[in-house]
Amino acid sequence: MAEDPTQDGKRLDPMEPWRAARDLYMDAWGKTMVDMVNSEAYAQATGAMLDSYMTVSAPFREAVEKAMLKTLEQMAMPSRADVLSIAERMTNIEMRLDDLDAKLDNIQRLIVKVDGAPRPQSAKAPQPSRKKMTKAKPAKTGKK
Amino acid sequence: MAEAMATTDPVTAAAERLQTLNKAMTTKAVIAQTPKELVWTLNKAKLYRYVPVLRKEKRHPIPLLLVFALMNRPYILDLRRGHSFVEYMLNKGYDLYLLDWGVPGPEDKNLRFDDYTLDYMPRAIRKLKAISGVQEFSLLGWCIGAILTTIYAALRGDEGLRNLILLTAPLDFSNKQSLTFARWTDERYFDVDKVLAAFGNMPGEMIDYGAKALKPVENYVGNYVKLWDNIDDPRMVEGWHAMNTWVTDNVPLAGGVFRQLIVDLYRDDKLMRGELLIRGERVELSRIHANLLTVIAEGDHITPSCQSEPVMSKVSSTDKELFRVKGGHIGIMAGSGASKYTWPHIDGWLASRSQ
Numbered sequence: 001m002a003e004d005p006t007q008d009g010k011r012l013d014p015m016e017p018w019r020a021a022r023d024l025y026m027d028a029w030g031k032t033m034v035d036m037v038n039s040e041a042y043a044q045a046t047g048a049m050l051d052s053y054m055t056v057s058a059p060f061r062e063a064v065e066k067a068m069l070k071t072l073e074q075m076a077m078p079s080r081a082d083v084l085s086i087a088e089r090m091t092n093i094e095m096r097l098d099d100l101d102a103k104l105d106n107i108q109r110l111i112v113k114v115d116g117a118p119r120p121q122s123a124k125a126p127q128p129s130r131k132k133m134t135k136a137k138p139a140k141t142g143k144k
Numbered sequence: 145m146a147e148a149m150a151t152t153d154p155v156t157a158a159a160e161r162l163q164t165l166n167k168a169m170t171t172k173a174v175i176a177q178t179p180k181e182l183v184w185t186l187n188k189a190k191l192y193r194y195v196p197v198l199r200k201e202k203r204h205p206i207p208l209l210l211v212f213a214l215m216n217r218p219y220i221l222d223l224r225r226g227h228s229f230v231e232y233m234l235n236k237g238y239d240l241y242l243l244d245w246g247v248p249g250p251e252d253k254n255l256r257f258d259d260y261t262l263d264y265m266p267r268a269i270r271k272l273k274a275i276s277g278v279q280e281f282s283l284l285g286w287c288i289g290a291i292l293t294t295i296y297a298a299l300r301g302d303e304g305l306r307n308l309i310l311l312t313a314p315l316d317f318s319n320k321q322s323l324t325f326a327r328w329t330d331e332r333y334f335d336v337d338k339v340l341a342a343f344g345n346m347p348g349e350m351i352d353y354g355a356k357a358l359k360p361v362e363n364y365v366g367n368y369v370k371l372w373d374n375i376d377d378p379r380m381v382e383g384w385h386a387m388n389t390w391v392t393d394n395v396p397l398a399g400g401v402f403r404q405l406i407v408d409l410y411r412d413d414k415l416m417r418g419e420l421l422i423r424g425e426r427v428e429l430s431r432i433h434a435n436l437l438t439v440i441a442e443g444d445h446i447t448p449s450c451q452s453e454p455v456m457s458k459v460s461s462t463d464k465e466l467f468r469v470k471g472g473h474i475g476i477m478a479g480s481g482a483s484k485y486t487w488p489h490i491d492g493w494l495a496s497r498s499q
Contacts, residue, residue, distance in 0.1 A: 047334050
């Protein structure tokens with residue numbers, strides 16, 4: 001019977017009333033929960049829970065950090081702080097390289113602009129001397 | 145015949161549904177498929193340029209830079225083929241760039257809004273200008289990305305920013321009663337320094353919990369019930385799968401930024417009051433002159449409209465528009481109605497201002 005189409009062409013779904021009831025219940029539950037998480041009491045409770053966790057876990061965290069630091073020192077290995085400081089310095093270097101890269105781009109653009117600009121007929125662009133264009137020979141070391 | 149049996153047999157059908165459910169909940173969908181090239185990097189940040197689909201003469205000359213939030217992946221803007229804001233805008237002829245902030249590591253725990261807006265963004269924009277060969281550009285900031293773009297526009301807006309689009313921008317924090325996050329992070333209950341001393345960066349899982357806990361039943365129960373109810377609809381399952389992939393891909397927030405967000409913005413509302421200092425420079429919203437489009441999601445429970453509206457009266461832009469659209473914080477750009485309402489409106493507004 002459930003397979004038979006209804007008058008408007010849709011199949012009867014025996015679960016539909018259950019689904020509708022479920023949705024109604026979830027709506028009501030959702031609204032109650034939204035009101036709850038919006039309350040001062042909820043903010044206070046979650047804050048207290050987080051604070052307790054931080055307070056309880058802090059001594060363990062510090063102990064592990066100290067033990068790790070000592071172990072690394074004894075093994076002549078860089079500590080976490082050392083590695084982090086290198087990473088920070090790398091970012092600074094990267095930034096300076098980026099600035100240099102931008103300046104080079106700018107210079108290149110200006111050169112292209114100068115080269116591409118129409119020149120007056122009398123003025124000749126300076127040609128690089130052949131001497132300068134030749135590759136420098138490797139310096140003699142005296143060794144044979 | 146065997147196939148017909150398989151589809152009508154209720155046990156097999158139930159098994160297939162469970163398999164689909166399991167796949168959608170436990171695997172990663174294929175997302176962010178629009179071709180792009182990496183054109184610039186700095187630390188974890190990457191600037192991508194999407195491969196244009198129209199010839200240069202058919203494209204808008206002013207490039208558009210997309211800046212998403214710091215604690216989520218930006219591929220929500222390019223979620224899946226056939227339903228991607230990036231794809232849509234490329235087809236409309238935009239030269240499109242995306243700034244991906246990446247995942248901050250422990251070494252980035254001191255990064256602040258100052259660094260993102262004065263070190264990263266100007267350099268990425270400099271590269272964008274060099275590649276596009278145009279000195280003007282448009283900026284689209286979404287969520288925390290809208291805070292970054294607003295700060296940038298106020299401090300460096302005179303460096304070629306023509307159009308500014310703010311999506312669900314949390315800028316005004318004065319209405320504490322409407323802001324659940326403000327209540328949770330009130331200094332009486334939440335010790336931000338203690339949390340950051342323990343974690344360095346704010347863990348993505350904690351941010352994710354905070355966002356989901358605003359509507360716990362919808363996010364932790366209703367979301368999965370909705371999937372089960374539509375398990376026989378492949379298009380719906382595909383969309384759910386892609387969104388779930390994005391939602392579960394959490395990124396930590398750099399400790400310095402998190403502290404500024406909580407103390408300077410949620411608690412002290414410094415941006416709207418004109419008291420926010422970025423490397424000693426006061427962020428004055430009245431210094432924003434770019435054409436401004438602010439998009440507000442009417443059903444946004446993360447950034448209620450009262451956080452985005454007041455910026456309209458603070459800026460000096462003569463060309464400004466406030467656009468309200470039905471939907472939630474993410475839904476207005478990635479939901480099923482996005483391609484009908486939000487994207488065409490953004491394109492319509494931006495196209496005439498990108499000539």
